[in-house]
Amino acid sequence: MAKVKKSPRPKAETPKGFRDYFGHEVHERKTMLDAIAAVYHHYGFEALESSAVETVEALGKFLPDVDRPNEGVFAWQEYEEDGNGDWMALRYDLTAPLARVYAQHRNDLPTPYRRFAMGPVWRNEKPGPGRFRQFYQCDADTVGAPSVAADAEICAMLADVLEKVGIARGDYIVRVNNRKVLNGVLEVMGLSDDAQRDDVLRTIDKFDKVGESGVRELLTTGRKDASGAFIDGVGLAAEQADPVIAFLTSKGATTAETLANLAQAVGESAIGAEGVKELQQIADLLDAQGYGPDQVDIDPSVVRGLGYYTGPVFEAELTFDIQDEKGRTRQFGSVAGGGRYDDLVKRFTGQAVPATGVSIGVDRLLAALRMKGRAASAGPGPVVVTVMDRDRMADYQAMVSELRAEGIRAEVYLGNPKNFGNQLKYADKRQSPVAVIQGGDEAERGVVQIKDLVLGAKIAESATHEEWKAQPAQREIARADLVAEVRKILEGNAG
Amino acid sequence: MAKVKKSPRPKAETPKGFRDYFGHEVHERKTMLDAIAAVYHHYGFEALESSAVETVEALGKFLPDVDRPNEGVFAWQEYEEDGNGDWMALRYDLTAPLARVYAQHRNDLPTPYRRFAMGPVWRNEKPGPGRFRQFYQCDADTVGAPSVAADAEICAMLADVLEKVGIARGDYIVRVNNRKVLNGVLEVMGLSDDAQRDDVLRTIDKFDKVGESGVRELLTTGRKDASGAFIDGVGLAAEQADPVIAFLTSKGATTAETLANLAQAVGESAIGAEGVKELQQIADLLDAQGYGPDQVDIDPSVVRGLGYYTGPVFEAELTFDIQDEKGRTRQFGSVAGGGRYDDLVKRFTGQAVPATGVSIGVDRLLAALRMKGRAASAGPGPVVVTVMDRDRMADYQAMVSELRAEGIRAEVYLGNPKNFGNQLKYADKRQSPVAVIQGGDEAERGVVQIKDLVLGAKIAESATHEEWKAQPAQREIARADLVAEVRKILEGNAG
Incomplete structure (x- = not known):
């Protein structure tokens, strides 16, 4: 017989840029998402789980190219004999699928449609650290509600979500701005040329980084960046740049002051006045519901997303200090953002449908909770019943059954029991609070040994010989007292 | 300017074979999965959420072909300038990723590694009704435990899971068989030829459908199927087929009887005797933990998966009657299956690692819970505060804030408020239990109208005029009593 060539062993690796989540990581994320979902649900939002796969056509933006796979998304062509199979792709966010779902099911869905969604999304981008x-992602959106009351509701809900998951009032702020106000400013500036308007929008987006003077330079004659390279300016005259700067810096000591500054910045512009009025309404609605400006605040310096959204824009920032990778103190920063967008559904139906919503950066918020010590703890590992005598497995299984019946997480060691040290190492790795040990001799006497592994670790670290004798981590108890004695140790650890 | 050709509107459709899950559907599945996860966790299993995307190499089986996309999986090639990008694919189950994860992280994971996983999987198959x-899928597996105590644990846990989610004892049975016993039977038959062994395995797989006489025909001279077509037999002599039939029909009135029959069927075969001994051990362990044969039973007629697994095989069947699509009464059937497989990790590392586990058919089990009235109910829709007067939105928002603060799900109607009928239709569609109504006149008098929509629907259906007057579904209450009065209605509905 011909020798069959052995194929090489496959590599046991996730594809580049993908990772797995283990025990505690799954638990802490799930706990946070469950808490968020409860708030969304409480506000009348309904869960939606759309398919992970969409047609490339429905996703839009990323149209397939025969020679070059779509950038940004993971896409593939369905096999058909004639090579004309449909292109499919993994969703890259939860908003594009919402537009498709609403357009597809709009006759069955209530209007307005409040929905929340949480789940993985995929991006075909260069992975990095x-x-x-x-x-x-974790989104909540209201489709079909033209009123800014819907935007105010999203802001209030976002504040509730943050407090519910463990970010205290004072440690976050939801900032609100409005694209319409910016449109008014652009109108006042008399920019007739679309390209110039786009340039101004792009420049405003850099306000976070370069500040007031930087924006002013970039709007006019240009600017040297940190590396020394010269960035061309948009070419506006100094006084033409004034309304933009006035807009970006119009935050006052009170909401009323901010709104007055904005009214001045938009001058005679009708769309600008409408934008200011909307911000006023949002502020009034939130005030009526008891939210203070320390929770949700009108703040024209929020520029992220102003180019994308069509009305109110919101961003939730965490304001407590952290150390960045270079050891400098800075604020934690943004964990959620959103706003009003009115064109998404139109792509499908031809009719504009007003929509507003928010997307929470799940990993960012979870990182913040960890820093604050508010991420869900893993809880204790299982009680581990060790195996001294392979033939008495039924006895050991009976012990865990009793423990489980009383609500205690427990398991029998199921590896090779020959090396007892390995069993205790296993219990350590599982972060087990208690190990149960029973040899044949103990079985005959109707007793078991229980080892308090938390206390044991403490003693091993620091105890004197006297302390060790006074409070031994391992002791013998009656077999009949197993559940009660284990419970005592667990309650001692929890207290 | 040249006229830009308008691209046609995209279709608002999921790709063929995909669907979306709405509100209640998401809730009932999540509730069931949470209950299952709690049982798994209680048994010491740890959550694992592996990436949805794997390299085709790691998934195995489905190797990429340049001209023809992989059948069975959704796969695509990563873009590289030279066309040699890696092939990636969506996972088609949760077992192949477990093997990859264990091989990749085996130095950090405890051994044995008990893990559970739940999440979507994808199959590139022809969709149907x-x-x-x-x-x-929803799986639990133990990797690195050679003892059948691990198999017994999976069976016990599966029984616990079914009872926990709402399948009563007596409505299900976990049946256990063992591939080693079958290997013993094949040995006794003296089949030297691998091809013939495979033929016999394939034939046994049809036992569910064709029964004892059918299997006997197929093992020997062949058989006419229901359509009249003749299926060739394997060509064994009648007495050569006897051990297989003895094996398949060896279920006795008691476990002891079944095991005695099996011992006879495997004769002198060492591997067969080992298999029988394993079944004995499993039965003893379960007995020691208080599980009866009405919960977990040794049953050699379970053949599903015997070709795939290497040791014990289990299948959970629901035994209550349902009507099939043709109105015939039959048992609900299988909702979960699993067994021992020892070769999966070996593909990666070269070392065989024993593993055993179970996979629950999430959609099947959920369908069963629905039939039994045990799927999670959606709960009431939100209280809907209607909008009579657009300018008093803040008042309405204050009402829902009060309701929410007291734990009551509530929302303001955020559509166009002009047509009041639409607001009540919306409340209906949301399955709202209560609508709150306050016009300007009522606001002045410090009152609101509350409408009991559940009672209203009942009255509309059946009440006489007298009943309607005696117990009106809508009444006026003091604004200050809003929360208390709404709560009364909700508690009345819940009771």
Whole structure:
């Protein structure tokens, strides 16, 4: 017989940019998402789980190219004999699928349609440190509600969500701005040329980084960046740049002051006045519901997303200090953002449908909770019943059954029991609070040994010989007292 | 300017074979999965969420072909300038990723490694009625435990899971068989030829459908199927087929009887005797933990998966009657299956690692719970505060804030408020239990109208005029009593 060539062993690796989540990581994320879902649900939002796969056509933006796979998304062509199979892709966010779902099911869905969604999305981008190609999003949107009351509701809900998951009032702020106000400013500036308007929008987007003077330079004659390279300016005259600067810096000591500044910045512009009025309404609605400006605040310096959204824009920032990778103190920063967009559904139906919503950066918020010590703890590992005598497995299984019946997480060691040290190492790795030990001799006497592994670890670290004798981590108890004695140790650890 | 050709509107459709899950559907599945996860966790299993995307190499089986996309999986090639990008694919189950994860992280994971996983998997198969290309699986596996105590644990846990989610004892049975016993039977038959062994295995797989006489015909001279077509037999002599039939029909009135029959069927075969001994051990362990044969039973007629697994095989069947699509009464049937497989990790590392586990058919089990009235109910819709006066939105928002603060799900109607009928239709569609109504006149008098929509629907259906007057579904209450009065209605509905 011909020798069959052995194929090489496959590599046991996730694809580049993907990762796995283990025990505690799954638990802490799930706990946070469950808490968020409860708030969304409480506000009347309904869960939606759309398919992970969409037609490329429905996703839009990323149209397939025969020679070059779509950038940004993971896409493939369905096999058909004639090569004309449909192109499909993994969703890259939860908003594009919402537009498709609403357009597809609009006759069956209530209007307005409040929905929340949480789940993985995929991006075909170059992975980097902490940047993965599959990650979670967590969105809430209201489709079909033209009133800014819907925007105010999203802001209030976002504040509730943050407090519910463990970010205290004072440690976050939801900032609100409005694209319409910016449109008014652009109108006042008398920019007739679309390209110039786009240039101004792009420049405003850099306000976070370069500040007031930087924006002013970039709007006019240009600017040297940190590396020394010269960035061309948009070419506006100094006084033409004034309304933009006035807009970006119009935040006052009170909401009323901010709104007055904005009214001045938009001058005679009708769309600008409408934008200011909307911000006023949002502020009034939130005030009526008891939210203070320390929770949700009108703040024209929020520029992220102003180019994308069509009305109110919101961003939730965490304001407590952290150390960045270079040891400098800075604020934690943004964990959620959103706003009003009115064109998404139109792509499908031809009719504009007003929509507003928010997307929470799940990994960012979880990182913040960890820093604050508010991420869900893993809880204790299982009680591990060790195996001294392979033939008495039924006895050991009976012990875990009793423990489980009383609500205690427990398991029998199921590896090779020959090396007892390995069993205790296993219990350590599982972060087990208690190990149960019973040899044949103990079985005959109707007793078991229980070892308090938390206390044992403490003693091993620091106890004197006297302390060790006074409070031994391992002791013998009656077999009949197993559940009660284990419970005592667990309650001692929890207290 | 040249006229830009308008691209046609995209279709608002999921790709063929995919679907979306709305509100209640998401809730009932999540509730069931949470209950299952709690049982798994209680048994010491740890959550694992592996990436949805794997390299085709790691998934195995489905190797890429340049001209023909892989059948069975959704796969695509990563873009590289030279066309040699890696092939990636969506996972088609949760077992192949477990093997990859264990091989990749085995130095950090405890051994044995008990893990559970739940999430969507994808199959590139022809969709059909009720057959989707994305669906949930829910698995628990123990890797690195050679002892059949691990198999017994999976069976006990499966029984616990079924009872926990709402399948009563007596409505299910976990049946256990063992591939080693079958190997013993094949040995006794003296089949030297691998091809013939495979033929016999394939024939046994049809036992469910064709029964004892059918299997006997197929093992020997052949058989006419229901359509009249003749199926060739394996060509064994009648007495050569006897051990197989003895094996398949060896279920006795008691476990002891079954095991005695099996011992006879495997004769002198060492591997067969080992298999019988394993079944004995499993039965003893379960007995020691208080599980009866009405919960977990040794049953050699379980053949599903015997070709795939290497040791014990289990299948959970629901035994209550349902009507099939043709109105015939039959048992609900299988909702979970699993067994021992020892070769999966070996593909990666070269070392055989014993593993055993179970996979629950999430959609099947959920369908069963629905039939039994045990699927999670959606709960009431939100209280809907209607909008009579657009300018008093803040008042309405204050009402829902009060209701929410007291734990009551509530929302303001955020559509166009002009047509009040639409607001009540909306409340109906949301399955709202209560609508709150306040016009300007009522606001002045410090009152609101509350409408009991559940009672209203009942009255509309059946009440006489007298009943209607005696118990009106809508009444006026003091604004200050809003929360208390709404709560009364909700508690009345719940009781």
